[in-house]
Amino acid sequence: MNEILPKIKSSSSQTMIYIPSYFDYILLRNALANDLVDFCVLSDYTTAMDISRARSWFYHKEKQILLVTERFHFYHRYFIKGIHNIVFYQLPFFPDYYSEFCNMVSNSEFATSIVLYSVFDKLLLQNVLGQKRASILLKSLKATHLFVSK
Numbered sequence: 191m192n193e194i195l196p197k198i199k200s201s202s203s204q205t206m207i208y209i210p211s212y213f214d215y216i217l218l219r220n221a222l223a224n225d226l227v228d229f230c231v232l233s234d235y236t237t238a239m240d241i242s243r244a245r246s247w248f249y250h251k252e253k254q255i256l257l258v259t260e261r262f263h264f265y266h267r268y269f270i271k272g273i274h275n276i277v278f279y280q281l282p283f284f285p286d287y288y289s290e291f292c293n294m295v296s297n298s299e300f301a302t303s304i305v306l307y308s309v310f311d312k313l314l315l316q317n318v319l320g321q322k323r324a325s326i327l328l329k330s331l332k333a334t335h336l337f338v339s340k
Contacts, residue, residue, distance in 0.1 A: 194277060194304065198255060199227055203274040203300070204248060208291060210260040210280050218279065219257060229255035232262045232270075241268070248272055263287060274298050278305040285317035 198205050209215040215233060222229050230244035230253040247253040249272040256270070260282055273295050282288055295301045307315060307327075315324035327335055 194306070195221075195225075198275075198277065199225070201275070202254065204251065204254060204256070204272045204296075205275040205277060206248075206256045206258055206270065206273045206291070206294075207277045207279060208258050208260070208263075208282070208287075210283055212259060212261065214279055215257065215259050222255070222257075227255060228253055229257060231257045232266075232268075233257075233259040234261040234265055236262065241266070245270060260284075260287065263290075270294050272296060274301055276303045278303070281305060281307060281311055281314035281318055283314070285314075288318045 198207075207218065209218060212233075219231060230247050232241060232244055236244070244253070244256065245268065248256045248270070251272070256273075258270070264284075271294075273291075276291055276295060278288070278291075282291075292303055295303070309328055312324060312328060315327060318324075319327070
């Protein structure tokens with residue numbers, strides 16, 4: 191995340207960061223706040239008024255970064271407009287969420303989806319990519335993998 195966060199902060203496009211664990215959410219939220227980054231959040235503790243405000247700010251490009259927790263998506267299932275880039279801090283525990291968020295990305299030539307994973311995320315990778323592709327990724331010596339879809 192130390193390599194990706196500076197790129198996200200310097201980017202002018204709308205980036206959503208998906209965080210399944212609430213503890214990781216708190217950690218990332220505090221790190222962004224300490225760096226004086228302007229961002230908005232959608233968590234399960236966000237009020238209805240703040241949800242509307244955050245979605246509007248993100249869509250109208252007043253805020254470039256949106257943090258979303260898995261519990262928020264589990265309980266609310268909002269369609270978030272204006273996403274150009276998605277960063278999955280960890281793969282979702284529910285594999286359907288990966289495709290749901292990827293389908294929310296606006297039609298852009300330069301839209302990206304970045305997934306941070308480790309060897310310990312084998313089951314989550316298998317749920318999203320399948321057993322064969324997940325084992326290829328985990329056995330590979332490369333640090334970066336690219337999946338292209340049209």
